[in-house]
Amino acid sequence: MQYSNYQSGPMYQPPVPNKRSAGMExxxxxxxxxxxVTCTCIYISVICGALAIxxxxxxxGGATxxxxxxxxxxxxxxIGLIATVIMYASAFxxxxxxxxxIENLLKEYCNLTGMDFNELYGDLFAQ
Structure with a gap:
């Protein structure tokens, strides 16, 4: 009787557990x-978009x-990150x-707020 057709070792292999995380998804x-939704608020949108990615x-998990x-x-x-960048770049x-x-923009800002331009300029670029 030949036993060469039989494999050695366990015949049953347990199923591989799913390593994907439904909570992370x-x-x-x-x-x-x-x-x-918050692409007009730069801080929330960038943080949430980066965390989503x-x-x-x-x-x-370990899946390919x-x-x-x-x-x-x-x-x-x-999409959220790109929409935020496009929106703020186009506004700028x-x-x-x-x-x-930028200097004329800052001067107009000073005229609107009543601040002195030199004070604003010093605050922005002081080291």
């Missing part, structure tokens, strides 16, 4: 939505691919276009 998804990438929910969270975080470009330079 949910957190990333919610933070991505918050990043888009990090949590989406960390949610895959991301789940669909994590992929959507990553996209939402990126419009202000520079309207007033001609």
């Amino acid at each position: 949910t957190a990333a998804f919610v933070l991505g939505i918050v990043s888009i 990090m949590f989406a990438l960390l949610s895959k 691919s991301m789940s669909n929910r994590a992929r959507y969270a990553l996209i939402l975080g990126l 470009a419009y202000a520079i276009h309207t007033y001609g330079s």
Whole structure:
């Protein structure tokens, strides 16, 4: 009788546990939505967008691919960050276009607030 067709070792291998984190996916998804909704508030949007991207990438655990929910969270975080950067860059470009330079913009700000330009300039660029 030949036993060469039989393998040695255990025949049953336990299933590999899912290393993905559903909590991280949910957190990333919610933070991505918050990043888009608050894209007019630079601090909240940038922080939430960056955290959404990090949590989406960390949610895959040891797996080689991301789940669909994590992929959507990553996209939402990126959209929130890009929308914030575009919004603030266009507002800054419009202000520079309207007033001609940063110095003229600061002078107009001083006229609106009643501050002295030298005091404002000293506060901004003092070391």
